[in-house]
Amino acid sequence: MKIDEVRRILTIGAGTMGHQIGFLCAMNGYDVVVYDVAPDIFETTRKRLAQIADRFVKKGRLPAGEKAAVLSRITFTTDAEAAAADVDIVTESVPEDPQLKGKVFAEFNRLCPSRTVFTTNTSTLVPSMFAEATGRPDRFLAFHFHDILLTDVVDVMPHPGTSVESVALIRAFAERLNQTVIVLERESFGYVFNAMLSDLFKSALTLASNGVAAVEDIDRAWMGVLQAPMGPFGMMDSVGLDTVWKISDYWAKVTNDAQLAANAAFLKTRIDGGRLGIKSGAGFYTYPSPHFHQPDFLKGRG
Numbered sequence: 001m002k003i004d005e006v007r008r009i010l011t012i013g014a015g016t017m018g019h020q021i022g023f024l025c026a027m028n029g030y031d032v033v034v035y036d037v038a039p040d041i042f043e044t045t046r047k048r049l050a051q052i053a054d055r056f057v058k059k060g061r062l063p064a065g066e067k068a069a070v071l072s073r074i075t076f077t078t079d080a081e082a083a084a085a086d087v088d089i090v091t092e093s094v095p096e097d098p099q100l101k102g103k104v105f106a107e108f109n110r111l112c113p114s115r116t117v118f119t120t121n122t123s124t125l126v127p128s129m130f131a132e133a134t135g136r137p138d139r140f141l142a143f144h145f146h147d148i149l150l151t152d153v154v155d156v157m158p159h160p161g162t163s164v165e166s167v168a169l170i171r172a173f174a175e176r177l178n179q180t181v182i183v184l185e186r187e188s189f190g191y192v193f194n195a196m197l198s199d200l201f202k203s204a205l206t207l208a209s210n211g212v213a214a215v216e217d218i219d220r221a222w223m224g225v226l227q228a229p230m231g232p233f234g235m236m237d238s239v240g241l242d243t244v245w246k247i248s249d250y251w252a253k254v255t256n257d258a259q260l261a262a263n264a265a266f267l268k269t270r271i272d273g274g275r276l277g278i279k280s281g282a283g284f285y286t287y288p289s290p291h292f293h294q295p296d297f298l299k300g301r302g
Contacts, residue, residue: 001115003172006088007031010112012104013093014038014045014076016240016279017121020148021091023052026073027062028177034076035083042076048279049074055149084111089173091143093121096246101125102133109135117166119143123194124247126187128159137161143170144191147238155191157184197235201244204232205263215284216291217300224298234292237283241267242276 007030011022014036022032034045049071056062062070077083090112094104105118112118118140120127131137142157154174158167167183174181182192190198204218213221219231236244245267252260270276270283277283285291 001088001117001169003169003176006169006173006176008033008087010035010083010087010090010108011093012036012083012090012108014041015093016243017145018091018093019045019049020052021093021121021145022074023049023070024145024148024177026070027056030073032074033083033087034074035078035080036076037078039078045076052149080107081111084108084116087112087116089170090116090118091121092119096122096124096243096250098125098129102130105130105134105140117141117169119170121145123243124190124198124251126159126189127157127162128187131159131161138163139166141166141170142191143174144194146193150238152179153182153193154179155182155184155193157187157191159187198247200232201236202248202260202263204236205248205266206259208233209259209262209266216297219292220298220300223292230292233284234290237277237285237287237290240277240279241283242271245271 009022009025009030009032011018011025011032011034014034018036019034022034026032036042053062053067053071057064057067090108092101092104094100101120101122108118116139118134118136120140120142121144122142123144127140127142131140134140137159138161141159141162142155144155144157146153154177156167156170156174171181171183184191188195207213207218208215215233219233222228222231230238245264248260248264248267251257252264274280275282275284278287281287291297
């Protein structure tokens with residue numbers, strides 16, 4: 001399949017990254033179908049898509065007159081067979097569990113055309129962990145997006161069995177989406193940026209869960225020294241605390257790391273209280289006006 005033949009994109013998972021990727025594809029002229037097993041999420045997803053569109057218009061990245069057309073190119077379904085019909089590229093954003101991802105891809109391998117290239121948006125896993133389960137390992141690789149409201153950087157990471165043609169297609173597709181493409185020469189957990197970010201999150205959570213310093217003071221240290229707009233806990237709110245917890249909990253169990261388990265437990269108390277980050281209106285901070293946006297935050301009075 002050539003890049004000019006790509007028309008229809010399937011996004012598996014309507015959560016934070018799934019709908020962001022879907023919006024970016026639709027904004028660049030592709031027809032997008034968003035699939036999720038939980039139909040109740042679609043109402044929230046539609047609202048978030050409209051909010052993203054408004055922010056892109058405000059930033060001058062999308063003409064106001066094109067907003068309705070972009071959103072109309074995105075459809076939603078819980079029907080896997082309908083979702084898979086005639087798709088050219090699949091992007092998957094389900095929870096960070098290699099067995100779950102493999103199971104989902106195996107199902108869509110039965111339903112998608114043979115030409116379809118599968119990609120995973122996994123944050124911390126590597127594609128070889130579930131490549132065989134996809135049923136088409138040569139047409140499978142990692143294609144990882146960050147928050148599209150903050151950056152246009154994407155990672156393209158093949159596994160040893162990914163074909164050269166599949167890598168070339170996804171790289172060309174990323175360029176059609178006007179992204180800055182980072183192509184990894186070998187598999188690496190966390191890609192490039194996320195590998196560094198994961199260590200930052202682990203350090204921040206360790207400091208907080210061990211009672212070394214308060215969440216806001218940890219963020220003040222990071223922001224004050226680097227003159228950064230937010231600290232690690234503000235970043236976690238942006239990513240989604242449920243996502244950060246799933247990653248921490250998964251690796252705590254895999255490695256039997258007591259500190260990672262403590263970090264996951266520290267996150268879980270907030271998740272159990274419905275504090276998932278920006279998407280729920282509250283995480284470590286309350287939105288849309290978090291403390292770290294206050295003028296006196298760095299002085300400890302925000």
